[in-house]
Each structure stands twice: as structure tokens, then as C-alpha cells.
Amino acid sequence: MTAYVLRRTGGALLVLLLLSVTVYALFYVAPGDPAKLACGPRCNAEQIAQVREQLRLGEPLPLQYLHFLQGLVAGRDYSTGTGVLHCPAPCFGLSYQNDQPVAQLLASRLPVTASLAVGAMVLWLLLGVGTGLLAALRRGGATERVLTVLTLTGTATPVFITGLLLLMIFCATLQWLPFPTYVPLTEDPEQWAWNLLLPWTTLALLESAKYARLTRSATLETLAEDHIRTFRAYGLRERRIVGRHALRGALPPVVALNAVDLGTMFGGAMLTESLFGLPGIGRLTVESVRTVDLPVVVGAVLGVGAAVVLAGAVADVLYALADRRVTLP
Amino acid sequence: MSDTPDTGAWRRLRARPSAVVAAAVLAALALLALGAPLLTALEGQDPTTYHDQLVDSARGGVPYGSFGGIGADHWLGVEPGTGRDLFARLLYGARVSLSVALGATVVQVLLGVTIGLAAGLGGRLLDAVLSRFTDVLLALPMLVFAVALTAIVPAGFPRPLLLILVIGLLSWGGTSRIVRAQTLSLRSRDHVAAARLAGRTPVQIARRELLPALAAPVLTYAALLVPTNIVVEASLSFLGIGVTPPTSSWGQLLSTATTWFRADPLYVLLPSGCLLVTVLACTVLGDAVRTALDPRERSRLAVGTRRAAARPPKGATR
Numbered sequence: 001m002t003a004y005v006l007r008r009t010g011g012a013l014l015v016l017l018l019l020s021v022t023v024y025a026l027f028y029v030a031p032g033d034p035a036k037l038a039c040g041p042r043c044n045a046e047q048i049a050q051v052r053e054q055l056r057l058g059e060p061l062p063l064q065y066l067h068f069l070q071g072l073v074a075g076r077d078y079s080t081g082t083g084v085l086h087c088p089a090p091c092f093g094l095s096y097q098n099d100q101p102v103a104q105l106l107a108s109r110l111p112v113t114a115s116l117a118v119g120a121m122v123l124w125l126l127l128g129v130g131t132g133l134l135a136a137l138r139r140g141g142a143t144e145r146v147l148t149v150l151t152l153t154g155t156a157t158p159v160f161i162t163g164l165l166l167l168m169i170f171c172a173t174l175q176w177l178p179f180p181t182y183v184p185l186t187e188d189p190e191q192w193a194w195n196l197l198l199p200w201t202t203l204a205l206l207e208s209a210k211y212a213r214l215t216r217s218a219t220l221e222t223l224a225e226d227h228i229r230t231f232r233a234y235g236l237r238e239r240r241i242v243g244r245h246a247l248r249g250a251l252p253p254v255v256a257l258n259a260v261d262l263g264t265m266f267g268g269a270m271l272t273e274s275l276f277g278l279p280g281i282g283r284l285t286v287e288s289v290r291t292v293d294l295p296v297v298v299g300a301v302l303g304v305g306a307a308v309v310l311a312g313a314v315a316d317v318l319y320a321l322a323d324r325r326v327t328l329p
Numbered sequence: 330m331s332d333t334p335d336t337g338a339w340r341r342l343r344a345r346p347s348a349v350v351a352a353a354v355l356a357a358l359a360l361l362a363l364g365a366p367l368l369t370a371l372e373g374q375d376p377t378t379y380h381d382q383l384v385d386s387a388r389g390g391v392p393y394g395s396f397g398g399i400g401a402d403h404w405l406g407v408e409p410g411t412g413r414d415l416f417a418r419l420l421y422g423a424r425v426s427l428s429v430a431l432g433a434t435v436v437q438v439l440l441g442v443t444i445g446l447a448a449g450l451g452g453r454l455l456d457a458v459l460s461r462f463t464d465v466l467l468a469l470p471m472l473v474f475a476v477a478l479t480a481i482v483p484a485g486f487p488r489p490l491l492l493i494l495v496i497g498l499l500s501w502g503g504t505s506r507i508v509r510a511q512t513l514s515l516r517s518r519d520h521v522a523a524a525r526l527a528g529r530t531p532v533q534i535a536r537r538e539l540l541p542a543l544a545a546p547v548l549t550y551a552a553l554l555v556p557t558n559i560v561v562e563a564s565l566s567f568l569g570i571g572v573t574p575p576t577s578s579w580g581q582l583l584s585t586a587t588t589w590f591r592a593d594p595l596y597v598l599l600p601s602g603c604l605l606v607t608v609l610a611c612t613v614l615g616d617a618v619r620t621a622l623d624p625r626e627r628s629r630l631a632v633g634t635r636r637a638a639a640r641p642p643k644g645a646t647r
Contacts (some may be wrong), residue, residue: 161583161604164601268473271567282473285476289570294481300477301477309465
């Protein structure tokens with residue numbers, strides 16, 4: 001097991017390294033002069049030259065990348081004309097907009113994204129696994145068909161439509177909920193949850209469909225196994241068989257999928273955050289793309305990549321732990 | 330499964346009422362999009378002219394009249410703020426949404442088939458490299474990368490083409506995986522071995538022996554890619570990164586709708602409705618095509634089998 005975890009982590013790190021090379025090359029070689037972008041539209045030639053010096057754009061690209069990696073591991077100093085800007089590790093560079101270290105920017109947005117992710121996850125697990133179990137219990141009936149249509153609609157509906165409709169119904173017409181603004185958990189837990197309820201629901205409606213389908217098929221698959229037949233022969237109640245024993249068989253894939261989804265969510269839910277005006281990582285990404293703030297874009301992309309790749313590794317390990325039948329490669 | 334169009338599959342497809350309805354909806358939609366210039370001419374409007382006199386500037390630009398200013402002149406009312414004709418913008422938006430989705434699907438299929446064939450027919454090393462690359466690509470959240478990529482493209486680049494390329498280049502992974510798997514199983518068949526013994530090059534083998542057999546699974550998968558692509562285009566335009574005004578697409582309309590949903594609900598509901606109906610119709614039809622072409626689905630006994638193909642490709646965009 002330990003060897004497997006180590007190997008899986010090593011593989012993940014290799015993928016991340018390759019990803020960073022690709023992303024770096026893609027974004028910094030692309031058309032458009034980084035120095036000009038960093039300096040802003042009102043810069044004269046002399047200032048641009050100075051920025052070029054500061055960003056070391058004169059160096060050959062592989063060397064630039066090495067400096068970038070070095071910054072990631074050990075931090076980096078940028079000399080401006082008047083002083084030195086320190087960018088502590090992990091350094092993705094300084095934002096073109098306000099010279100703040102990118103990692104610091106991302107970290108400042110993390111609480112919003114994390115609040116959104118964790119709350120939504122609780123909801124989608126409850127909703128998705130519940131629906132899936134119900135569908136498996138009532139297989140072949142009208143209930144199952146209704147649930148199938150609902151989950152199909154759920155996966156097909158983009159969040160901005162679900163979100164807009166929910167906003168229209170619950171905030172504008174019924175006025176039961178406030179128009180979401182982010183209130184930190186540490187400041188006022190009640191307002192925090194109350195404001196995030198709508199974004200959570202929006203995300204959960206989309207995601208739970210996937211979980212419902214997975215739970216249903218995995219439960220049915222387990223129900224077809226021999227030990228379940230034995231339980232039935234002993235006369236155990238169907239509800240108990242499904243709730244206890246079939247659900248146990250459905251858990252490993254659900255846990256694995258959930259790890260991946262949570263990882264992706266930590267990269268920011270761009271659409272949900274933009275729609276509800278929540279200042280999370282996703283919104284930061286969109287804003288920095290609009291202003292062509294390359295270091296922030298690269299930082300956000302690599303951050304998401306890291307979250308997803310690590311979550312994938314965690315998912316694999318969890319799956320192996322939860323399901324002993326899995327043979328480790 | 331077949332080298333020729335399977336008449337059995339066609340019959341099974343037509344026997345499903347949901348598939349027929351979905352196909353009819355999509356056909357009507359395609360006609361509306363193609364006939365956009367004609368229909369808007371019939372209405373006497375165009376999608377870009379501002380009508381300042383139709384919106385109430387005192388109330389921030391809400392259209393005069395009930396239901397967003399619906400009337401004989403403007404069949405579905407006007408856009409709040411600008412007063413542009415909503416019917417025309419929806420129809421022209423449909424053209425952008427549909428053509429971007431279809432264009433992206435073509436790019437995805439071409440890339441996916443090429444890379445999948447290369448991985449399946451090439452040597453061990455090539456296969457390992459390509460497969461690993463595909464895995465990584467599939468794992469990464471595609472929308473974030475699509476958004477990021479638009480940052481480095483010059484502003485003058487035509488946006489619909491950019492969207493086609495970005496979506497197409499980023500999500501061919503599913504197709505290539507399917508093609509690779511099929512190729513691996515096909516290449517041990519007798520007719521492929523015979524072609525190889527006859528001295529055919531891999532390219533010839535791919536074209537003459539493999540492509541005909543790949544048509545059905547690829548087509549099935551592509552049918553499910555279209556609705557995903559429609560949603561991705563709408564998402565990018567919603568974020569203000571895809572199509573920008575004066576060009577309209579459903580996602581672009583929705584992105585401006587976020588500020589108007591209290592004053593003019595219809596302005597939200599119309600593009601949402603179009604998008605939802607289209608995506609659902611595509612999904613239902615795609616699913617029906619898959620079922621009709623899948624020999625295992627001929628009996629309805631396939632309950633509870635965990636099949637990867639049953640999932641729509643790369644679903645959620647958050």
C-alpha cells in the first residue's frame with residue numbers, strides 16, 4: 001500500500017511538472033509582449049525596457065522557466081527601479097495589475113471558494129446518494145422513470161440557468177432569501193450559510209444528478225451479487241438490504257468521484273461565482289483573463305491543475321482502501 | 330455492429346417517440362437558425378439596430394409595455410437597455426450557438442480519431458505517450474483552460490472561430506480514447522491482418538479497414554458531444570469571454586440578462602428556454618442513437634451495468 005501511494009504521488013508530481021512546462025510555454029510565448037502587458041497601456045519605451053529587465057524577458061525561455069520553477073520552490077525577488085519586491089514561495093509571479101504576489105491573491109480568495117465547495121458537497125451528496133438509492137429501490141417503477149428524467153435534466157442544465165431561475169424565484173419574487181453576498185464564516189456563521197444557500201443549491205442540483213446515477217447503478221450492481229441473494233434467502237427486509245449492504249457496495253465509486261469533484265471545485269466555480277458575485281478563485285480567474293493579467297492566469301490554471309491531479313491521486317488511494325477487490329498496479 | 334448503416338438501428342431509433350420528438354425539435358431549430366435573415370426580414374427588424382425610444386431610460390432602460398415590450402413590431406419584445414429586437418437576436422444567436430457547437434464537434438472528432446488511431450496503430454511508446462496525455466487532458470477542468478486560453482489570443486481574432494478552436498483543441502480526449510480502444514480490438518481481426526500481410530501501410534489500413542467500423546461508435550459519441558459543446562459555448566459567452574456584442578449567442582444574451590432578471594424576467598426566460606430545449610433535445614437524441622446502435626441494448630436487460638459510454642462526455646461545467 002505504501003509503495004502504491006508513493007508511486008501514485010510520484011506520478012502526480014510528474015504530471016504537474018509537465019503541466020507547468022506546457023502552461024508556461026503556452027502563456028509566455030504567446031503573441032503579445034508580456035512586458036507591455038505588465039507595464040500597462042500608458043507606458044513609454046523606457047519603462048517597458050525596465051519591466052523587461054525586471055521580468056528577465058531577455059533570457060532564453062528555458063532559463064526563464066527554470067527561474068519560474070525556482071520561484072515556486074524558494075521564492076523570488078523582483079527588482080524595480082526603486083526597490084526590491086519579494087515574492088515568497090510558492091511564487092507564481094506578481095500580478096500585473098497591483099504587483100501583489102499571485103499566491104497571496106489566490107489565498108485571499110480561497111475561503112470563499114472553500115465555503116462554496118464544502119457546503120455544496122454536503123448538499124449534493126445528500127441529494128444525489130438519496131435519489132440514487134430511491135431509484136434503485138423502486139427500480140422499474142414510475143418513480144424511477146421520473147427520477148431518470150430529473151437527473152437527465154439536472155446534468156443538462158447549465159448552472160447559470162439554474163442559478164438565474166432560483167434567483168428569480170427565491171430572491172426577486174418570493175423574497176425568502178437575500179441576494180447572495182459573501183459573509184465570512186468567522187464573522188457571522190448564520191449569515192454565511194443563509195447567503196450561500198442559493199449558490200450551494202445551484203451547484204448541488206447540477207452535481208447531484210451524477211451521483212444519483214452512479215449510486216443507482218452501483219447499488220443495482222451490488223444487489224445482483226451472491227451475498228445479497230443469501231441475505232434475501234435469510235428473509236432480511238429489502239429496505240435493510242439496500243440501506244445497509246447494497247449501499248456499502250456503492251460507496252467506493254461515490255467516494256472516489258467525490259474526491260475528484262471536490263478537487264475541481266477548489267479550483268473555483270467560475271460560473272457560479274460570477275453569477276452570484278462571490279469573490280472566489282473562479283471569479284479571480286475570469287477577471288484576470290479579462291485584464292490579461294498573465295501571472296494570475298498561469299497561477300490559477302496551475303493551482304486548478306494541482307488540485308485536480310492531487311484529488312485524482314487521493315481518489316485512487318481512497319478507492320483502493322475502500323474496496324479490497326481492487327488490485328494495486 | 331456493422332460497416333453499413335444498420336437498418337435495424339434505424340428502425341429502433343424511429344420506434345422511440347422521444348427520439349422522434351427530439352429530432353423534430355432540432356430540425357425546427359435548425360430551420361429557424363438557417364432562416365434567420367428571412368424571418369427577421371418578415372418581422373421587419375434586424376439584430377443590431379438600437380431602439381432608444383422603446384426603453385424607459387428613467388427606469389434604467391426597461392422596455393415599455395408588458396412582457397418586455399412584446400407587440401406586432403417586436404414579436405418577442407426588445408432587449409432592455411439597448412432596445413434591440415429580441416426575436417432577431419435570439420435567431421441570430423441560435424446560428425452562433427449551433428455553428429460553434431457543431432464546428433467544435435468536428436474539430437474534436439477529427440483530432441480524436443487521428444490521435445486515437447495513432448495510439449492504437451503506432452508503437453508501444455507512442456501509445457503510452459498519447460494515452461497518458463489524453464488522461465491528463467480528460468482530468469483537467471476544461472472550462473478553466475478554455476477561459477485561460479482566450480487571454481493570450483489577440484483581440485481582433487474572430488470570436489466564434491476562436492471558440493470552435495479552443496473547445497475543439499481542449500476536449501478531444503473522450504473520442505480518442507474510444508477510437509484507441511476500438512482500434513486495439515479491431516487490429517487483431519482477420520481482415521486487418523490480411524491487409525497488413527498484403528503490405529498496406531498503417532495509413533491505408535486505418536482508412537480502408539478501420540474507419541468504416543469506427544463510424545458507428547464515433548458518431549454516437551459525437552452526438553453526445555454537441556449538447557456539451559453548446560453549454561460550453563454558452564458558459565464562455567456568459568462569462569463575457571466568448572462571443573461579444575453586437576454578435577449575439579444564447580450565452581451572451583444570458584450574461585446581460587443577469588442584471589435585468591428583476592425588471593424583465595422574459596429576457597432571462599427566452600434564451601434560457603432556447604438553450605435548455607436544445608440541449609435536452611440533443612441529449613435525448615444522442616442517447617437514443619447510442620441505444621439504437623448498441624447491440625447490448627437490444628434487450629432491455631442491461632440494468633445496472635456500469636458502462637462508461639452511458640455517461641455524457643465531460644458533463645458538468647460549473
